Amino acid sequence: MFTLINTFIATFVGLTHGALVLIGALLGGVAFLIMAIGFLMIGIKGLIDAWFESTEHGRA
Numbered sequence: 001m002f003t004l005i006n007t008f009i010a011t012f013v014g015l016t017h018g019a020l021v022l023i024g025a026l027l028g029g030v031a032f033l034i035m036a037i038g039f040l041m042i043g044i045k046g047l048i049d050a051w052f053e054s055t056e057h058g059r060a
Helices: 002-059
Strands: none
Touching: none
16 A cells, blocks of 8 residues: 555655656746747847948938
8 A cells, every 4th residue: 555655655746747847848948939039020120220321321
């Protein structure tokens, strides 16, 4: 009986740990995607601003 309870507890702890690792990996991936998209948008905005500034100086 003790072995059965011990096995159940060990299995539950193992599954819980696996679920927490999975949740952490998913949240880390989401955070990485949000930061990557943010940096990409900042870069694209910088390129657009630089292009508009260069065309304004070209017309003047």
